[in-house]
Amino acid sequence: MTGPIGDLIVSDMAKFSTDLDSAFSALADPTRRAIVGCLCEGPKTVSELSAPFEMALPSLLKHVQVLEHSGLISSEKIGRVRTCRLDPHALQATEAWLRQHIATWERRLDRMEAHIARMKRKD
Amino acid sequence: MTGPIGDLIVSDMAKFSTDLDSAFSALADPTRRAIVGCLCEGPKTVSELSAPFEMALPSLLKHVQVLEHSGLISSEKIGRVRTCRLDPHALQATEAWLRQHIATWERRLDRMEAHIARMKRKD
Numbered sequence: 001m002t003g004p005i006g007d008l009i010v011s012d013m014a015k016f017s018t019d020l021d022s023a024f025s026a027l028a029d030p031t032r033r034a035i036v037g038c039l040c041e042g043p044k045t046v047s048e049l050s051a052p053f054e055m056a057l058p059s060l061l062k063h064v065q066v067l068e069h070s071g072l073i074s075s076e077k078i079g080r081v082r083t084c085r086l087d088p089h090a091l092q093a094t095e096a097w098l099r100q101h102i103a104t105w106e107r108r109l110d111r112m113e114a115h116i117a118r119m120k121r122k123d
Numbered sequence: 124m125t126g127p128i129g130d131l132i133v134s135d136m137a138k139f140s141t142d143l144d145s146a147f148s149a150l151a152d153p154t155r156r157a158i159v160g161c162l163c164e165g166p167k168t169v170s171e172l173s174a175p176f177e178m179a180l181p182s183l184l185k186h187v188q189v190l191e192h193s194g195l196i197s198s199e200k201i202g203r204v205r206t207c208r209l210d211p212h213a214l215q216a217t218e219a220w221l222r223q224h225i226a227t228w229e230r231r232l233d234r235m236e237a238h239i240a241r242m243k244r245k246d
Contacts, residue, residue, distance in 0.1 A: 024150040040228040040231070094221055098217055099218055104163040105163040108164060
């Protein structure tokens with residue numbers, strides 16, 4: 001498809017791909033996965049998030065920034081307190097990508113099993 | 124938990140975490156996700172995998188190596204032909220991690236909704 005609509009679809013697909021790149025990349029770190037895990041239970045301030053980690057605050061803030069940049073979380077600073085919350089859409093998009101591909105693989109297995117069963121009946 | 128069993132559990136958890144690190148990291152690239160997508164439909168030789176990509180074979184082989192190292196795929200060379208196949212366990216482990224965390228987030232939403240409904244009934 002060419003023209004403005006085609007360009008829009010290609011640009012949307014490229015954006016979706018970039019979003020997946022940065023979401024998967026952000027999740028490739030145990031500290032960032034632990035932060036996402038904490039935020040699944042509700043919004044937390046940066047100091048609440050830092051409590052379980054033996055890590056200097058600037059290092060934790062870098063992880064928070066990577067997660068924000070990937071769209072997995074968002075944060076808001078009121079006064080001196082920054083509160084982080086999960087943005088579920090990026091997490092759901094990553095899970096949907098994996099789920100769809102696992103389903104494709106499982107359908108192939110089902111077809112193979114059905115084929116083997118047919119061959120056995122013929123014998 | 125301390126002692127040999129505790130150490131074993133900690134070492135298993137660390138291995139699981141490292142496995143997730145390398146699986147998420149491997150999936151943070153559109154070419155590697157496309158290779159995984161192809162292999163969900165069945166084993167492919169490296170030249171079959173390279174067909175849809177405008178990419179030199181050595182570059183494609185590097186992506187194949189990253190995917191193998193992450194445990195997402197395996198490959199076997201017979202004569203001059205290397206055949207790649209999906210190893211579903213790593214894909215399933217990554218999806219399970221995401222699914223569990225999305226479920227935690229959804230349960231929290233359900234509890235919040237139930238709480239709001241109770242407050243409304245009280246009013």
